[in-house]
Amino acid sequence: VYGRFMKIAGIIPIPQRGNTEKALQGLERAKKKMREEGYSILIAPEGTRCRDGKLGPFKKGAFYMAIQTGSPILPVVYDKNMYTFFGRGRFILRPCEVNLTILPPIPTQDLDESDVTRLRDDLRQRYVEQVGETYIVI
Template identity: 35%
Template structure:
């Protein structure tokens, strides 16, 4: 059976089960419009009140510990699979995606945040996905939701991150050298070559680091260089609420509602190398328009 089909089935099935369990939505209903309206009403009715009491903090710690143990277990299992598949780099990428679908979904279920996902139909072709980054939860969501056949790109130092970094390497995802601009551009060119050679999608955080406040940071140019090399469309994925759910430097995960919104693809067929700054600003402005005031850059 086709592995990508399995990954897609698992991802879609898990999401349906998650919404049924979290909000009591019956996905057996024949009316998709009615289901969507019911989901939106249920999610909008969830009231989020910050609770920093000892009980809430203890529950949060338990959730984080369970997440860590779960990730240790799934990482060990998939590390063995990756080692067996070591001579086949593309199969390791696909297995890494399936690992992400399962592990990301489990971690989000353990954390228990209500989630609303919009526009996922924009994720049907080979594209460059870009996402704003303000919380560890962003990683879990990306692991869960990106389609099979998607490769990630991160700084080369990620290999030293316990568990995740080693599996990231085994899954044959891409690493870039950010020591200087020339090295970074060369790394992105190599990434573009890999994407085209293996017919992959790419996922990247254009801010280059996690925002401490949740407000959008300036974008780096790497995603534009890849677009110029591959002519892949860019699909912005907008995360809202994740910075409230798990703040940087905190071990308290709050039950804040989360929203994941796929925006329509931005075509790059006619982009030219002399307008890189313009393209970076244009895509950044798209995010500013689609983020709530609390996550827009300070002026």
């Protein structure tokens, strides 16, 4: 069921770990959609939801992709209730109020790949300032 939904929605799966080749193929497909069809891409910078509700490390793939395509990054930060709504390992959504904060866009057209680590770390710090290190109270 979930796989069918992903296909209909146009979701490009990117493996979280263990299969770098497939992850890179997914990122290349996404970049092609961005360049050739003008798609916007939604990427969770952590690559997953952490079991303990804490903000995990941000992966570099989304930042490389933004720089390589010259696409701005529009950070969307959700509050602690998102974990209640759609926690890791949960297949049933729990109704609750979820607040999203849209931060100012980050231009990337004047950046190169040497800026990826700084960009990633700066954005993670902005997330921490918005919601803290922990998404949920455990």
